[in-house]
Amino acid sequence: MGTVTRGTTNPNRLRRMDRWIAHALGRELRCAAEPVAVDLGYGAAPWTAVELLGRLRSAAPRVRVVGVEIEPGRVAAARPYERDGLVFRHGGFEVPVAGRPVLVRAANVLRQYDEDEVAGVWERLCARLAPADPASGGRGGLLVEGTCDEIGRRHVWVALGPEGPRTVTFAARLGSLERPSDLAERLPKALIHRNVPGEAVHAFLRDFDQAWAASAPYASYGARQRWIRAVRHLAADWPVTDGPGRWRQGEVTVRWEALAPRGRAFPG
Structure with missing residues (x-):
């Protein structure tokens, strides 16, 4: 389910997003019985999925990454890169993995869609996330959806939980x-x-x-x-939600409600 993207990708392009995810979601990934992360729409080459596995395992050694692409040829080309903890699957916004992933990352995927389509995609993807666990204090899985330039110098992304949008992060070299x-x-x-x-x-x-x-x-x-x-x-x-430790990385994160578009409903 979805539309084939241009597939543009480069090694190390998503490093800023990956580092933020490892920091923000490390506890959820470590505590999860099935710590699955999905790289949705990884593009014409599998570099971002390969790199995501390495960066997340620095925070959660048991994590597994599933690269999902809607273009079958890209999946076939990625299969030789499979290894322990990394597989590739054909699919789209239905997220064809068993259970509920702790992370769905969709980087540079929705840029080609109409603004009116975003809320529906977010709702579908949020519904696939691991739910919150009040007993352990866990907030559930995270959808990280955003955009960066071709070599990863500038990023902006929205982080959404099962309940809907939480924050917007700006990151730059x-x-x-x-x-x-x-x-x-x-x-x-x-x-x-x-x-x-x-x-x-x-x-x-x-x-x-x-x-x-x-x-x-x-x-x-x-x-x-x-x-x-x-x-x-x-x-x-x-309402800035992070502190100097993240600011030093060239980041700032703000509550979604402060930046939300006027007159448009989103999940939550």
């Missing part, structure tokens, strides 16, 4: 960034057409640019210190 609003071109489909006056994501990027400008004196200490200072300014007015 800071040395290549002129201003935070440069990330606007990598907004996921749910947000990219909403970067206009009157929408929350537009106001957020405007305020981020202002905080970046106000933090210019810190540029003499490097782009990282300037970013950290700008995010501190930003956090006074926006």
Whole structure:
């Protein structure tokens, strides 16, 4: 179920997203009886699935990755790369794996879809996630859906639990960034057409640019210190959910509700 993507992929393209997932979801993966992660729409080559396995196993050694592609030829080409903990399957948004995965990652998949289709895809994928476990305090699985540039310097992604959207994360190689609003071109489909006056994501990027400008004196200490200072300014007015440890990685994560498009319903 779904549409064949262009399949563009490059080694190491999703490293920023992978590192964030390993940090944010490591506990859920370690505690799960069946720690399965799905790389949905991995593209014309299997690099992102291979790399996801290695990065997640640094946080959860028992994790297994299933690469899922809707184009049969891509699945056949990936099969020689199967190994312990890594398999490839033909399929799409139905997520053809047994049970409920702890992670579904869909990177650069929905860019070719219409904005009106996003909510339905999110709802279908969230319904496939491992449920929350109140007894252990687990929040359930995670859908990570977003977009990055061709070599992974700039990312924006939404993280969704079984209940719906939770957060939006902006991540960049800071040395290549002129201003935070440069990330606007990598907004996921749910947000990219909403970067206009009157929408929350537009106001957020405007305020981020202002905080970046106000933090210019810190540029003499490097782009990282300037970013950290700008995010501190930003956090006074926006619900930033992470802290300096993640900011140092060139990230900032904000609650979804603060950036959600006006007049559009999403799962949750």
